Amino acid sequence: MSESFNAWVEEARNKPVVDLVDMIRAKIMEQRSQRNVISSSWRGQLVPHVEEYIRDITTRKEHFIIRQSTLTKAKVEGLHERHAVDLEKKDCTCGVWQKSGMPCIHSAVFICTTQHSLWYTYVDDHYHVYRYIHKSLTQHSYLCVVSVI
Numbered sequence: 001m002s003e004s005f006n007a008w009v010e011e012a013r014n015k016p017v018v019d020l021v022d023m024i025r026a027k028i029m030e031q032r033s034q035r036n037v038i039s040s041s042w043r044g045q046l047v048p049h050v051e052e053y054i055r056d057i058t059t060r061k062e063h064f065i066i067r068q069s070t071l072t073k074a075k076v077e078g079l080h081e082r083h084a085v086d087l088e089k090k091d092c093t094c095g096v097w098q099k100s101g102m103p104c105i106h107s108a109v110f111i112c113t114t115q116h117s118l119w120y121t122y123v124d125d126h127y128h129v130y131r132y133i134h135k136s137l138t139q140h141s142y143l144c145v146v147s148v149i
């Protein structure tokens with residue numbers, strides 16, 4: 001992370017602090033503008049790589065057996081593993097769901113059996129498209145704010 005940041009500001013490294021800060025501000029503005037343009041083409045509720053992950057993970061569900069105990073809890077058994085899934089807590093004993101914010105294979109298998117598989121409700125908020133589209137941070141509005149300074 002620090003190496004990429006240093007490469008990012010290399011040309012401004014020997015400049016006075018004010019120029020360095022201004023250059024970093026401009027680069028951040030450009031980066032946000034580019035991200036805003038890219039994210040404006042996203043049509044789903046989740047970012048594309050998460051949509052793809054969910055499509056992929058749900059194709060592997062036939063290798064597991066589900067032993068449901070309540071509406072939101074189940075044991076999911078694979079060939080060499082067994083994990084407890086709690087949909088309400090967004091928790092699986094394998095730990096992947098808690099760490100990544102995306103349902104692991106065990107929880108995905110269980111979610112597929114529920115009546116309404118609203119995947120966006122099981123994915124961490126950071127993977128929702130609305131988090132990436134900031135109308136107030138478009139390049140035009142940012143430039144208007146910056147020009148006042």
Ligand SMILES: [Zn+2]
Nearest residue numbers: 092094104106
């Ligand atoms: Zn799991």
